[in-house]
Amino acid sequence: MSKRIAGPEIERLIQLLAKVPGLGPRSARRAALHLIKKKEQLLAPLAAAMGEAVDKVRVCSTCGNVDTSDPCMICTDPLRDPTTIIVVEDVSDLWALERAGAMNARFHVLGGTLSPLDGVGPDQLTIRQLVTRIAEGGVSEVILAVNATVEGQTTAHYLTDQLSGFDVKITRLAHGVPVGGELDYLDEGTLSAALKSRTVF
Amino acid sequence: MSKRIAGPEIERLIQLLAKVPGLGPRSARRAALHLIKKKEQLLAPLAAAMGEAVDKVRVCSTCGNVDTSDPCMICTDPLRDPTTIIVVEDVSDLWALERAGAMNARFHVLGGTLSPLDGVGPDQLTIRQLVTRIAEGGVSEVILAVNATVEGQTTAHYLTDQLSGFDVKITRLAHGVPVGGELDYLDEGTLSAALKSRTVF
Numbered sequence: 283m284s285k286r287i288a289g290p291e292i293e294r295l296i297q298l299l300a301k302v303p304g305l306g307p308r309s310a311r312r313a314a315l316h317l318i319k320k321k322e323q324l325l326a327p328l329a330a331a332m333g334e335a336v337d338k339v340r341v342c343s344t345c346g347n348v349d350t351s352d353p354c355m356i357c358t359d360p361l362r363d364p365t366t367i368i369v370v371e372d373v374s375d376l377w378a379l380e381r382a383g384a385m386n387a388r389f390h391v392l393g394g395t396l397s398p399l400d401g402v403g404p405d406q407l408t409i410r411q412l413v414t415r416i417a418e419g420g421v422s423e424v425i426l427a428v429n430a431t432v433e434g435q436t437t438a439h440y441l442t443d444q445l446s447g448f449d450v451k452i453t454r455l456a457h458g459v460p461v462g463g464e465l466d467y468l469d470e471g472t473l474s475a476a477l478k479s480r481t482v483f
Numbered sequence: 484m485s486k487r488i489a490g491p492e493i494e495r496l497i498q499l500l501a502k503v504p505g506l507g508p509r510s511a512r513r514a515a516l517h518l519i520k521k522k523e524q525l526l527a528p529l530a531a532a533m534g535e536a537v538d539k540v541r542v543c544s545t546c547g548n549v550d551t552s553d554p555c556m557i558c559t560d561p562l563r564d565p566t567t568i569i570v571v572e573d574v575s576d577l578w579a580l581e582r583a584g585a586m587n588a589r590f591h592v593l594g595g596t597l598s599p600l601d602g603v604g605p606d607q608l609t610i611r612q613l614v615t616r617i618a619e620g621g622v623s624e625v626i627l628a629v630n631a632t633v634e635g636q637t638t639a640h641y642l643t644d645q646l647s648g649f650d651v652k653i654t655r656l657a658h659g660v661p662v663g664g665e666l667d668y669l670d671e672g673t674l675s676a677a678l679k680s681r682t683v684f
Contacts, residue, residue: 289551298529304510328499332530350490380488
Protein backbone atom coordinates (compact mmCIF):
# COMPACT_ATOMS: atom_id res chain seq x y z
CA MET A 283 0.00 0.00 0.00
CA SER A 284 1.21 3.48 -0.80
CA LYS A 285 0.63 4.76 2.73
CA ARG A 286 0.01 3.04 6.02
CA ILE A 287 -3.69 2.43 6.48
CA ALA A 288 -3.59 -0.52 8.86
CA GLY A 289 -1.37 -1.87 11.60
CA PRO A 290 1.99 -3.41 10.64
CA GLU A 291 0.65 -6.90 11.45
CA ILE A 292 -1.92 -6.71 8.63
CA GLU A 293 0.60 -5.32 6.15
CA ARG A 294 3.07 -8.07 7.02
CA LEU A 295 0.34 -10.67 6.50
CA ILE A 296 -0.39 -9.22 3.05
CA GLN A 297 3.32 -9.15 2.14
CA LEU A 298 3.80 -12.80 3.11
CA LEU A 299 0.60 -13.96 1.41
CA ALA A 300 1.81 -12.29 -1.80
CA LYS A 301 4.72 -14.76 -1.85
CA VAL A 302 2.41 -17.80 -1.93
CA PRO A 303 2.32 -19.24 -5.46
CA GLY A 304 -1.02 -18.48 -7.05
CA LEU A 305 -1.42 -15.21 -5.16
CA GLY A 306 -0.02 -11.85 -6.26
CA PRO A 307 0.01 -8.47 -4.50
CA ARG A 308 -3.60 -7.77 -5.43
CA SER A 309 -5.07 -11.15 -4.58
CA ALA A 310 -2.96 -11.24 -1.39
CA ARG A 311 -4.87 -8.19 -0.14
CA ARG A 312 -8.18 -9.83 -1.01
CA ALA A 313 -7.08 -13.07 0.67
CA ALA A 314 -5.89 -11.21 3.80
CA LEU A 315 -9.19 -9.38 4.11
CA HIS A 316 -11.17 -12.59 3.65
CA LEU A 317 -9.03 -14.36 6.27
CA ILE A 318 -9.43 -11.47 8.72
CA LYS A 319 -13.20 -11.45 8.24
CA LYS A 320 -13.37 -15.22 8.77
CA LYS A 321 -11.01 -15.05 11.74
CA GLU A 322 -12.45 -17.91 13.76
CA GLN A 323 -13.57 -20.16 10.89
CA LEU A 324 -10.50 -19.87 8.65
CA LEU A 325 -7.62 -17.66 9.83
CA ALA A 326 -7.16 -19.31 13.23
CA PRO A 327 -7.34 -22.92 11.91
CA LEU A 328 -5.01 -22.05 9.03
CA ALA A 329 -2.49 -20.44 11.40
CA ALA A 330 -2.64 -23.57 13.58
CA ALA A 331 -2.28 -25.93 10.60
CA MET A 332 0.74 -23.98 9.34
CA GLY A 333 2.33 -23.98 12.78
CA GLU A 334 1.84 -27.74 13.00
CA ALA A 335 3.34 -28.22 9.54
CA VAL A 336 6.39 -26.17 10.57
CA ASP A 337 6.89 -28.46 13.56
CA LYS A 338 6.17 -31.82 11.97
CA VAL A 339 7.06 -31.79 8.27
CA ARG A 340 10.33 -33.51 7.42
CA VAL A 341 12.02 -35.01 4.36
CA CYS A 342 11.93 -38.82 4.18
CA SER A 343 15.51 -40.06 4.53
CA THR A 344 14.71 -43.07 2.33
CA CYS A 345 12.95 -41.59 -0.69
CA GLY A 346 13.14 -37.77 -0.40
CA ASN A 347 9.36 -37.30 -0.10
CA VAL A 348 7.99 -34.73 2.36
CA ASP A 349 5.73 -36.00 5.11
CA THR A 350 5.11 -35.66 8.82
CA SER A 351 6.94 -38.91 9.54
CA ASP A 352 10.36 -40.27 8.54
CA PRO A 353 10.31 -42.76 6.81
CA CYS A 354 7.23 -41.37 5.05
CA MET A 355 3.79 -42.99 4.78
CA ILE A 356 4.58 -44.36 1.31
CA CYS A 357 7.88 -45.98 2.37
CA THR A 358 6.23 -47.62 5.40
CA ASP A 359 3.00 -48.69 3.64
CA PRO A 360 3.02 -52.55 3.78
CA LEU A 361 0.44 -52.73 0.97
CA ARG A 362 2.78 -51.17 -1.60
CA ASP A 363 4.87 -53.23 -3.99
CA PRO A 364 8.46 -52.83 -2.74
CA THR A 365 9.94 -54.27 -5.93
CA THR A 366 9.06 -51.24 -8.08
CA ILE A 367 10.49 -47.73 -7.55
CA ILE A 368 9.12 -44.78 -9.50
CA VAL A 369 11.79 -42.07 -9.80
CA VAL A 370 10.41 -38.50 -9.98
CA GLU A 371 12.03 -35.07 -10.06
CA ASP A 372 9.87 -33.42 -7.44
CA VAL A 373 7.34 -34.16 -4.70
CA SER A 374 4.68 -32.48 -6.87
CA ASP A 375 5.25 -35.19 -9.50
CA LEU A 376 4.85 -37.87 -6.82
CA TRP A 377 1.56 -36.30 -5.75
CA ALA A 378 0.38 -36.09 -9.38
CA LEU A 379 1.16 -39.79 -10.01
CA GLU A 380 -0.53 -40.75 -6.74
CA ARG A 381 -3.64 -38.80 -7.73
CA ALA A 382 -3.71 -40.82 -10.96
CA GLY A 383 -3.59 -43.87 -8.67
CA ALA A 384 -2.30 -46.06 -11.49
CA MET A 385 0.44 -47.90 -9.58
CA ASN A 386 0.86 -49.03 -6.03
CA ALA A 387 4.65 -48.73 -5.96
CA ARG A 388 7.34 -46.99 -3.93
CA PHE A 389 8.89 -43.68 -5.00
CA HIS A 390 12.21 -41.91 -5.11
CA VAL A 391 12.29 -38.09 -5.28
CA LEU A 392 15.44 -36.76 -6.97
CA GLY A 393 14.95 -33.17 -5.87
CA GLY A 394 15.52 -31.75 -9.35
CA THR A 395 17.38 -32.56 -12.56
CA LEU A 396 21.05 -32.49 -13.49
CA SER A 397 21.91 -29.00 -14.67
CA PRO A 398 25.66 -28.28 -14.70
CA LEU A 399 25.12 -24.63 -15.67
CA ASP A 400 23.03 -24.10 -12.51
CA GLY A 401 25.56 -25.99 -10.40
CA VAL A 402 23.30 -29.02 -9.96
CA GLY A 403 25.45 -32.15 -10.17
CA PRO A 404 24.71 -35.72 -9.01
CA ASP A 405 25.61 -34.81 -5.41
CA GLN A 406 22.91 -32.13 -5.27
CA LEU A 407 20.27 -34.74 -6.10
CA THR A 408 19.40 -37.94 -4.20
CA ILE A 409 21.10 -40.15 -6.81
CA ARG A 410 23.50 -41.78 -4.34
CA GLN A 411 20.56 -42.70 -2.08
CA LEU A 412 18.78 -44.27 -5.08
CA VAL A 413 21.83 -46.34 -5.97
CA THR A 414 22.06 -47.47 -2.32
CA ARG A 415 18.39 -48.51 -2.34
CA ILE A 416 18.92 -50.56 -5.48
CA ALA A 417 22.17 -52.05 -4.14
CA GLU A 418 20.32 -53.25 -1.03
CA GLY A 419 18.34 -55.55 -3.33
CA GLY A 420 14.67 -56.46 -3.57
CA VAL A 421 13.95 -54.00 -6.40
CA SER A 422 13.20 -55.46 -9.82
CA GLU A 423 12.03 -52.39 -11.75
CA VAL A 424 12.93 -48.69 -11.73
CA ILE A 425 10.48 -46.46 -13.62
CA LEU A 426 12.10 -43.16 -14.66
CA ALA A 427 9.09 -40.81 -14.45
CA VAL A 428 11.10 -37.66 -15.12
CA ASN A 429 9.75 -34.79 -17.17
CA ALA A 430 10.01 -35.03 -20.98
CA THR A 431 12.40 -32.07 -21.04
CA VAL A 432 16.06 -31.95 -22.08
CA GLU A 433 17.17 -31.83 -18.42
CA GLY A 434 14.81 -34.65 -17.47
CA GLN A 435 16.05 -36.88 -20.28
CA THR A 436 19.70 -36.07 -19.50
CA THR A 437 19.08 -37.09 -15.90
CA ALA A 438 17.35 -40.27 -17.08
CA HIS A 439 20.38 -41.23 -19.18
CA TYR A 440 22.74 -40.55 -16.26
CA LEU A 441 20.58 -42.69 -13.94
CA THR A 442 20.47 -45.53 -16.50
CA ASP A 443 24.25 -45.39 -16.58
CA GLN A 444 24.56 -45.44 -12.77
CA LEU A 445 22.17 -48.37 -12.46
CA SER A 446 23.57 -50.43 -15.35
CA GLY A 447 25.53 -52.70 -12.98
CA PHE A 448 22.41 -53.91 -11.15
CA ASP A 449 19.92 -56.57 -12.17
CA VAL A 450 16.97 -54.18 -12.48
CA LYS A 451 14.67 -53.39 -15.37
CA ILE A 452 14.79 -49.66 -16.17
CA THR A 453 11.68 -48.29 -17.86
CA ARG A 454 10.28 -44.87 -18.69
CA LEU A 455 6.83 -43.36 -19.23
CA ALA A 456 5.26 -43.84 -22.67
CA HIS A 457 5.13 -40.89 -25.05
CA GLY A 458 1.86 -40.40 -26.91
CA VAL A 459 -1.35 -38.48 -27.36
CA PRO A 460 -2.78 -37.21 -24.02
CA VAL A 461 -6.15 -38.77 -23.19
CA GLY A 462 -8.80 -36.37 -24.48
CA GLY A 463 -6.20 -34.52 -26.56
CA GLU A 464 -6.83 -33.27 -30.07
CA LEU A 465 -4.23 -34.17 -32.70
CA ASP A 466 -4.47 -30.73 -34.30
CA TYR A 467 -3.05 -29.10 -31.18
CA LEU A 468 -0.19 -31.54 -30.60
CA ASP A 469 3.43 -30.93 -31.52
CA GLU A 470 5.20 -32.99 -34.19
CA GLY A 471 7.46 -34.78 -31.68
CA THR A 472 4.51 -36.14 -29.71
CA LEU A 473 2.68 -37.19 -32.87
CA SER A 474 5.77 -39.00 -34.21
CA ALA A 475 6.23 -40.78 -30.88
CA ALA A 476 2.55 -41.75 -30.77
CA LEU A 477 2.75 -43.17 -34.29
CA LYS A 478 5.93 -45.11 -33.57
CA SER A 479 4.47 -46.60 -30.38
CA ARG A 480 1.06 -47.36 -31.94
CA THR A 481 -0.84 -50.26 -30.37
CA VAL A 482 -3.24 -52.87 -31.81
CA PHE A 483 -6.87 -51.66 -31.66
CA MET B 484 -6.19 -36.62 -2.84
CA SER B 485 -7.82 -39.88 -3.73
CA LYS B 486 -5.79 -41.88 -1.22
CA ARG B 487 -3.69 -40.90 1.76
CA ILE B 488 -0.17 -40.16 0.60
CA ALA B 489 0.94 -37.82 3.38
CA GLY B 490 0.29 -37.23 7.05
CA PRO B 491 -3.06 -35.70 8.08
CA GLU B 492 -1.34 -32.40 8.95
CA ILE B 493 -0.34 -31.83 5.31
CA GLU B 494 -3.78 -32.78 4.00
CA ARG B 495 -5.44 -30.42 6.47
CA LEU B 496 -3.11 -27.62 5.37
CA ILE B 497 -4.11 -28.23 1.73
CA GLN B 498 -7.82 -28.31 2.61
CA LEU B 499 -7.63 -24.99 4.47
CA LEU B 500 -5.48 -23.31 1.80
CA ALA B 501 -8.11 -24.30 -0.79
CA LYS B 502 -10.59 -22.03 1.05
CA VAL B 503 -8.41 -18.94 0.58
CA PRO B 504 -9.87 -16.75 -2.20
CA GLY B 505 -7.65 -16.97 -5.28
CA LEU B 506 -6.60 -20.54 -4.53
CA GLY B 507 -8.52 -23.66 -5.59
CA PRO B 508 -7.93 -27.34 -4.77
CA ARG B 509 -5.17 -27.61 -7.38
CA SER B 510 -3.30 -24.41 -6.56
CA ALA B 511 -3.72 -25.15 -2.83
CA ARG B 512 -1.61 -28.30 -3.29
CA ARG B 513 1.01 -26.32 -5.17
CA ALA B 514 0.98 -23.60 -2.51
CA ALA B 515 1.23 -26.15 0.32
CA LEU B 516 4.22 -27.83 -1.30
CA HIS B 517 5.94 -24.48 -1.89
CA LEU B 518 5.30 -23.46 1.73
CA ILE B 519 6.63 -26.78 3.02
CA LYS B 520 9.77 -26.48 0.91
CA LYS B 521 10.34 -22.92 2.13
CA LYS B 522 9.59 -23.87 5.71
CA GLU B 523 11.94 -21.45 7.43
CA GLN B 524 11.74 -18.58 4.93
CA LEU B 525 7.97 -18.54 4.32
CA LEU B 526 5.85 -21.10 6.17
CA ALA B 527 7.05 -20.27 9.67
CA PRO B 528 6.81 -16.45 9.24
CA LEU B 529 3.38 -16.79 7.62
CA ALA B 530 2.12 -19.01 10.44
CA ALA B 531 3.40 -16.45 12.96
CA ALA B 532 1.86 -13.50 11.04
CA MET B 533 -1.50 -15.29 10.89
CA GLY B 534 -1.36 -16.13 14.58
CA GLU B 535 -0.62 -12.50 15.38
CA ALA B 536 -3.49 -11.34 13.17
CA VAL B 537 -5.86 -13.73 14.99
CA ASP B 538 -4.82 -12.18 18.30
CA LYS B 539 -4.72 -8.53 17.34
CA VAL B 540 -7.18 -7.78 14.54
CA ARG B 541 -10.37 -6.07 15.63
CA VAL B 542 -13.17 -4.03 14.08
CA CYS B 543 -12.94 -0.28 14.72
CA SER B 544 -15.92 0.68 16.92
CA THR B 545 -16.00 4.13 15.31
CA CYS B 546 -15.88 3.46 11.58
CA GLY B 547 -16.14 -0.34 11.06
CA ASN B 548 -12.65 -0.67 9.52
CA VAL B 549 -10.49 -3.65 10.48
CA ASP B 550 -7.16 -2.92 12.12
CA THR B 551 -4.95 -4.02 14.97
CA SER B 552 -6.08 -1.12 17.15
CA ASP B 553 -9.50 0.24 18.11
CA PRO B 554 -10.08 3.05 17.14
CA CYS B 555 -8.22 2.25 13.93
CA MET B 556 -5.17 4.06 12.50
CA ILE B 557 -7.33 6.12 10.16
CA CYS B 558 -9.70 7.31 12.92
CA THR B 559 -6.78 8.31 15.17
CA ASP B 560 -4.64 9.90 12.43
CA PRO B 561 -4.34 13.61 13.39
CA LEU B 562 -3.31 14.54 9.84
CA ARG B 563 -6.63 13.49 8.33
CA ASP B 564 -9.45 15.93 7.66
CA PRO B 565 -12.11 15.09 10.28
CA THR B 566 -14.78 17.14 8.51
CA THR B 567 -15.16 14.70 5.58
CA ILE B 568 -16.39 11.11 5.91
CA ILE B 569 -16.23 8.73 2.94
CA VAL B 570 -18.91 6.04 3.29
CA VAL B 571 -17.97 2.68 1.71
CA GLU B 572 -19.64 -0.73 1.61
CA ASP B 573 -16.65 -2.82 2.56
CA VAL B 574 -13.12 -2.60 3.95
CA SER B 575 -11.83 -3.63 0.50
CA ASP B 576 -13.37 -0.42 -0.93
CA LEU B 577 -11.65 1.59 1.81
CA TRP B 578 -8.32 -0.01 0.89
CA ALA B 579 -8.93 0.66 -2.83
CA LEU B 580 -9.67 4.37 -2.20
CA GLU B 581 -6.63 4.65 0.07
CA ARG B 582 -4.43 3.12 -2.60
CA ALA B 583 -5.71 5.82 -4.98
CA GLY B 584 -4.61 8.26 -2.27
CA ALA B 585 -6.88 10.98 -3.63
CA MET B 586 -8.35 12.21 -0.35
CA ASN B 587 -7.07 12.49 3.16
CA ALA B 588 -10.43 12.01 4.86
CA ARG B 589 -12.00 9.72 7.45
CA PHE B 590 -14.06 6.67 6.49
CA HIS B 591 -17.19 4.80 7.49
CA VAL B 592 -17.55 1.12 6.54
CA LEU B 593 -21.21 0.07 6.20
CA GLY B 594 -20.49 -3.65 6.16
CA GLY B 595 -22.64 -4.29 3.09
CA THR B 596 -25.70 -2.87 1.34
CA LEU B 597 -29.39 -2.89 2.17
CA SER B 598 -30.91 -6.08 0.79
CA PRO B 599 -34.31 -6.95 2.29
CA LEU B 600 -34.46 -10.27 0.41
CA ASP B 601 -31.21 -11.39 2.09
CA GLY B 602 -32.41 -10.13 5.47
CA VAL B 603 -30.01 -7.17 5.48
CA GLY B 604 -31.83 -4.19 6.96
CA PRO B 605 -30.44 -0.93 8.40
CA ASP B 606 -29.68 -2.66 11.72
CA GLN B 607 -27.37 -5.19 10.03
CA LEU B 608 -25.24 -2.33 8.70
CA THR B 609 -23.42 0.39 10.66
CA ILE B 610 -25.96 3.04 9.64
CA ARG B 611 -26.89 3.98 13.22
CA GLN B 612 -23.20 4.50 14.06
CA LEU B 613 -22.88 6.78 11.01
CA VAL B 614 -25.88 8.86 12.08
CA THR B 615 -24.38 9.13 15.58
CA ARG B 616 -21.05 10.31 14.14
CA ILE B 617 -22.82 13.01 12.11
CA ALA B 618 -25.01 13.98 15.09
CA GLU B 619 -21.90 14.53 17.20
CA GLY B 620 -21.03 17.38 14.83
CA GLY B 621 -17.81 18.50 13.17
CA VAL B 622 -18.57 16.80 9.85
CA SER B 623 -19.37 19.00 6.88
CA GLU B 624 -19.39 16.50 4.00
CA VAL B 625 -20.40 12.86 3.61
CA ILE B 626 -19.20 11.23 0.36
CA LEU B 627 -21.29 8.18 -0.53
CA ALA B 628 -18.67 5.97 -2.23
CA VAL B 629 -20.95 2.97 -2.59
CA ASN B 630 -20.83 0.70 -5.63
CA ALA B 631 -22.76 1.78 -8.73
CA THR B 632 -25.11 -1.21 -8.36
CA VAL B 633 -28.86 -1.26 -7.63
CA GLU B 634 -28.18 -2.27 -4.00
CA GLY B 635 -25.50 0.39 -3.62
CA GLN B 636 -27.73 3.12 -4.98
CA THR B 637 -30.70 1.99 -2.84
CA THR B 638 -28.45 2.20 0.20
CA ALA B 639 -27.24 5.65 -0.90
CA HIS B 640 -30.84 6.90 -1.11
CA TYR B 641 -31.66 5.49 2.31
CA LEU B 642 -28.56 7.14 3.82
CA THR B 643 -29.44 10.49 2.20
CA ASP B 644 -32.87 10.19 3.79
CA GLN B 645 -31.44 9.38 7.22
CA LEU B 646 -28.98 12.29 7.08
CA SER B 647 -31.41 14.88 5.67
CA GLY B 648 -31.95 16.44 9.12
CA PHE B 649 -28.28 17.35 9.55
CA ASP B 650 -26.36 20.27 8.13
CA VAL B 651 -23.99 18.18 6.01
CA LYS B 652 -23.31 18.19 2.29
CA ILE B 653 -23.99 14.72 0.84
CA THR B 654 -22.07 13.91 -2.34
CA ARG B 655 -21.39 10.84 -4.43
CA LEU B 656 -18.66 9.65 -6.78
CA ALA B 657 -18.76 10.98 -10.35
CA HIS B 658 -19.89 8.67 -13.13
CA GLY B 659 -17.84 8.79 -16.31
CA VAL B 660 -15.30 7.19 -18.60
CA PRO B 661 -12.62 5.26 -16.65
CA VAL B 662 -9.15 6.75 -17.08
CA GLY B 663 -7.53 4.85 -19.95
CA GLY B 664 -10.90 3.41 -20.98
CA GLU B 665 -12.00 3.06 -24.59
CA LEU B 666 -15.45 4.41 -25.47
CA ASP B 667 -16.15 1.47 -27.76
CA TYR B 668 -16.12 -0.92 -24.80
CA LEU B 669 -18.25 1.15 -22.42
CA ASP B 670 -21.94 0.60 -21.73
CA GLU B 671 -24.57 3.13 -22.74
CA GLY B 672 -25.34 4.17 -19.13
CA THR B 673 -21.74 5.19 -18.48
CA LEU B 674 -21.47 7.03 -21.80
CA SER B 675 -24.72 8.95 -21.14
CA ALA B 676 -23.51 9.87 -17.65
CA ALA B 677 -20.13 10.98 -19.01
CA LEU B 678 -21.81 13.18 -21.64
CA LYS B 679 -24.18 14.74 -19.12
CA SER B 680 -21.35 15.52 -16.67
CA ARG B 681 -18.98 16.79 -19.40
CA THR B 682 -16.42 19.34 -18.23
CA VAL B 683 -14.79 22.32 -19.96
CA PHE B 684 -11.56 21.32 -21.73
